[in-house]
Amino acid sequence: MHTITVGCTAMAGVLQSDDEGYDTSPLRYHGDVDAMPGLLDFAVNVQGSAPPPWLRDRLAATLDGLARYPSAAHDAAARAAVARRHARSPDEVLVLAGSAEGFALLPALRPRRPVVVHPGFTEPEAALRGAGLDVTRVHTDEATGHRLDPGAVPGDADLVVIGNPTNPTGVLHPAAAIRALARPGRVLVVDEAFADALPGEPESLAGECALPGLLVLRSLTKTWALAGLRAGYALGAPDLIARLAAPRPQWPVGTIALEAVLACSEPAAVAEAERAAHALIAARAAQAAALAAVVGVTVLPGQAPYLLLRLPDGHGARVRGELRAAGIAVRRGDTFPGLGPDHLRVAVRPPEQVARLVDALSTALSPVLHEIEVPA
Template sequence: MTSGLFARDRHGDADAEPGLIDFAVNVRGGPPAFLRDALTARIGDLAGYPSAADERRAIEAIAAAHGRRPDEVLLLSGAAEGFEMLPKLAPRHAALIQPSFTEPEMALAAAGVPITDVVLPEPWALTSGAVPDDADLVVLGNPTNPTSVLHPISAIEALRRPGRIVVVDEAFADITLDPVNGRHEPCSVASPAAPDVIVIRSVTKTFGLAGLRAGYLLADPDVVARLTHGRRPWPLGTLALTALAECVGAAGQNHARAQGRAIAADRAVMFDMLGAAGIKVCVPPQASFVLVTLPRALEIKQQLRERGFAVRSAANFVGLDDDHVRLAVRDRATTAALIEAITAIRKEIGV
């Protein structure tokens, strides 16, 4: 799987060293106050095992949030666990829509599943015709990491075929907004239910909980049963169960919508500032990160680190190269400081 910056298992946290201004990781700040309070209230319960009541509460809250039945919900120790489970479906041929998050490839390849990388050309519009007809498992991100492309529901629906399961990674869907009418999660396929569609979601990005590991999966009950066969007992801890219930509840949904609006505003400013500085934004971004191209990007990345900034090279994503860099959306002042540093470095190295 290559090594260093090109290794498939490298993520942005490897760049976000303490003391650096973090543009490498797409997690928002710390947990909001209501969530901190809920988690703090459960510290005294940690001597006991996670309870069936807490698990049931989380499942019922997620089911209600998406208009699903409880038996269509599978709680995950982080969304990445959902990808680790996919080999239990015994796919004969998996198609991965690329470029995209690398964990599905890691999990499927480790299980010996034959994989076809369906590499979309820039601007990475999803077309069903590019997927091999015999692929019985198709995996894509929406919005896609790292391109920040948001695919329309119609394009995802076009991937469906008899005998095929479509897996949609919606880790960042909860902060997406329709740019025209502001509707929340305009391209999510989390509801209504479809028997051949699996949706994998995370709460750790929007709620500042990357260290807790909490997510969930939505699928047909038969698929959920196949994925959970042989699973260890107590797969999620008490705090993760508490976080899931809170994040999909009313307060959590309000927070996600507010974060979506704040990200959209900061992203628009960031887009304009990058363009004004002569930094190419690959496509109009729709998530909490922006993909740019910079000649000699790896050299610029290293020099940015020396000046106190962490950025994420996209060199290890299928279909991208070492001139691609992913930048997390930050506020105007922080973005201005980064762009000033990039501009100075480019002038020094002559690009």
């Protein structure tokens, strides 16, 4: 692992470079840009095309109340449901308009030396740099399976952001390694947007109450197909939650999103998510095997509901273009710090869709097969 400090610059434009030579606008590039209408979507990590019927009915039932402002009582009920789900107290919960809102609020903590572990979700760095802060990047390495080395994080960092499992690598870091990053005077932000997609939520710190400075962010987007609603929550000590929430406007989360957080935190929903996680992990294993059988495709180790692929050197952009021409959207990898144009991220999808991806990849890579050494 290695560290680099990146200065703050504007993030407008397309693949614009700052004075340090770093692309800045890609920090705000996400899979929805790749997943244009009409394409088979492997770019966005949302499971399913719509929420389950019971959840749709539950949310629809709130529509008749939309003439009223979101109520404090509704927010309290949502916080109480989340608190029961993670064995915490309601004052340790902040309901968010998506976990991305939690990252947007990080500058309110007034860090002096923020660190973001990469490759990882880029919104935290975008928010911090957008507030005029210099951000130190700590890079994990493919040679070590992108495993976290807590010792690589500078000792004077007063805010550290890491995903677990990490997006886009899919690596699940041991909880002990994450805990090793905590220390007095430091806020440790753990992005657990995909934690409920793994059976039993291994290595999660969502229920950790005693770790100083811990802030865990959760999303409902992926498991419940609610990307368009924006619903999630933060977990942390009451004083930390209060600091994070200080700049928010009145009524920051709408009525439907409050109901979604409440509904998806109830025991029946948690049990349903657990069943879905078991099915998802089996589908992931089958998809990884199918993709690994394509000559020229390297499937990197991971456990999340997406796979990071590496293609032959210099062919990533061309292959991505050919996949798009074949009607398939994948997530480009070169907008993630630490990855390059030959990396692709693909979501876990049903077998018939995976078969289309495998066929399209095989076709796109066939011109370079003679350049690739196939083990005997």
